[in-house]
Amino acid sequence: MAQAVVAANGDGISAVRLEGLKFSYPGCAASIKDASLDLPRGSRCLLIGANGAGKTTLLQLLAGKYMVGRDVITVLGRSPFHDLQLTCSGQLSYLGTSWRKDVAFAGYGVPLQGDITAGKMIFGVEGVDPERRAALIRLLDVDLYQRLTTMSDGQRRRVQICMGLLKPYDVLLMDEITVDMDVLGRQDLLDFFRSECEERGATIVYATHIFDGLEGWVTHVAYLEDGEMRIGGARSLLPQLSEGAKLLNVVEVWLRKEKQARQARDDERRAASGGREEATPVAPSRTPFDMPSKHLAFFR
Ligand SMILES: Nc1ncnc2c1ncn2[C@@H]1O[C@H](COP(=O)(O)OP(=O)(O)OP(=O)(O)O)[C@@H](O)[C@H]1O
Numbered sequence: 001m002a003q004a005v006v007a008a009n010g011d012g013i014s015a016v017r018l019e020g021l022k023f024s025y026p027g028c029a030a031s032i033k034d035a036s037l038d039l040p041r042g043s044r045c046l047l048i049g050a051n052g053a054g055k056t057t058l059l060q061l062l063a064g065k066y067m068v069g070r071d072v073i074t075v076l077g078r079s080p081f082h083d084l085q086l087t088c089s090g091q092l093s094y095l096g097t098s099w100r101k102d103v104a105f106a107g108y109g110v111p112l113q114g115d116i117t118a119g120k121m122i123f124g125v126e127g128v129d130p131e132r133r134a135a136l137i138r139l140l141d142v143d144l145y146q147r148l149t150t151m152s153d154g155q156r157r158r159v160q161i162c163m164g165l166l167k168p169y170d171v172l173l174m175d176e177i178t179v180d181m182d183v184l185g186r187q188d189l190l191d192f193f194r195s196e197c198e199e200r201g202a203t204i205v206y207a208t209h210i211f212d213g214l215e216g217w218v219t220h221v222a223y224l225e226d227g228e229m230r231i232g233g234a235r236s237l238l239p240q241l242s243e244g245a246k247l248l249n250v251v252e253v254w255l256r257k258e259k260q261a262r263q264a265r266d267d268e269r270r271a272a273s274g275g276r277e278e279a280t281p282v283a284p285s286r287t288p289f290d291m292p293s294k295h296l297a298f299f300r
Contacts, residue, residue: 013076014038014039014040014041014077015039015040015041015043015075015076015171015203016037016038016039016043016045016074016075016171016203016205017037017073017074017075018035018036018037018038018062018072018073018229019036019071019073020034020036020072021034021035021036021061021068021072021073022034023057023061023066023068025057030227031054031057031227032058032061032224032227033226033227033228034227034228035054035224035227035228035232036229036232037222037232038232038233039203039205039220041170041201041202042198042203043197043203043204043219043220044193044194044203044204044206044217044218044219044220045204045205045206045218045219045220045221046206046207046208046211046214046218046220046221046222046247047205047206047207047208047222048208048221048222048223048251048254049223049224049225050225050226050255050258050259052226053225053226053227054224054226054227055207055224056096058207058224059094059096059174059175060094060096061073061080062075062080062173062205063080063087063092063173064079064080064081064082064083064084064086064087064092065081066081067081068081070082075092075171076091076092076170076171090167090169091169092169092170092171092173093164093165093167093169093171093172094164094172094173094174094175095160095161095164095172095173095174095175095177096174096176096177097175097176097177097179115147115148115149116147116148117144117145117146117147117148118142118143118145118146118147118148118151118159118162119144119145121148121159121163122142122144122159122162122163122166125163125166125167127167128167129168132166132168133166136165136166139188139192140158140159140161140162140185140188141158141185142155142158142159143155153180154181154182157177157179158181158185160177161177161189168200168202170201171202171203171204172196172202172203172204172205173204173205174204174205174206174207175207176207176208176209178190178208178210179208186210187213190213190214193206193217194217197219205222211246211247211251215245215246215247218235218241218247219234219235220234220235221233221235221237221238223251223254225254225258226258238250
């Protein structure tokens with residue numbers, strides 16, 4: 001059961017609010033079965049869960065990619081699906097694993113690919129505060145003269161992140177974006193996000209499997225187990241963290257429990273079917289083309 005946190009900002013409007021969210025992709029079983037969460041402005045919330053728990057789906061729902069009821073998901077008091085201004089204005093920003101889609105999502109009128117330099121890409125975004133841009137280029141150590149086609153994955157990721165942060169968002173949704181960054185780059189970025197939250201009241205929801213150094217960073221947690229929000233609220237819900245426990249160890253305990261329960265269920269089902277289940281070929285319920293781009297990478 002999710003434990004809601006009362007919004008702490010002055011106007012009483014939460015940065016992010018989910019109320020009994022349920023969601024299924026067309027023709028599929030529910031990916032999100034029950035999720036409630038209330039994040040005040042200035043939160044840095046970690047979205048945690050095993051593979052397939054629903055993190056990307058939840059972030060995309062928060063970003064307004066799929067339609068749900070107006071009151072089921074609100075960002076800054078508005079429905080991200082119905083209120084296009086939220087994303088068009090840059091108030092709500094999404095950074096995910098798909099480079100081309102994110103840049104397109106951010107609505108930047110710049111070429112999305114081709115043999116151009118990082119500088120051309122970054123300076124092609126209009127209406128940006130030059131000081132913010134310079135600070136981000138420095139923070140992310142972007143070589144403005146290097147061509148995108150010659151960059152490593154991590155270098156290209158830095159350009160992507162730079163582009164995504166050029167405009168000062170109020171709510172930022174991030175899906176595993178630091179995965180191919182080096183230690184220093186990741187640490188500097190986390191420090192930057194902390195100052196964005198503390199100084200501007202920005203709110204961040206960050207899905208990751210890398211928990212290194214996040215114990216002191218995180219203010220809120222959202223733990224999804226197979227589409228259900230098991231824990232959702234302030235970090236005080238995890239008193240272990242204040243007692244010096246590592247987030248990795250806390251999460252490991254949750255995921256091991258999940259895995260055991262899942263395997264016990266599978267064993268029971270197999271026993272009940274007299275072992276026939278294993279012999280029955282399973283028809284694929286989804287083609288590669290139905291899958292999110294991060295999974296599609298395997299099929300390219
Ligand atoms: N486009 C889609 N169509 C149908 N089912 C989908 C689609 N995208 C995801 N799913 C299913 O929804 C569930 C949640 O997937 P999701 O990608 O949100 O998980 P996740 O927590 O982000 O996983 P990971 O840690 O592996 O990135 C999974 O069962 C997945 O198979």
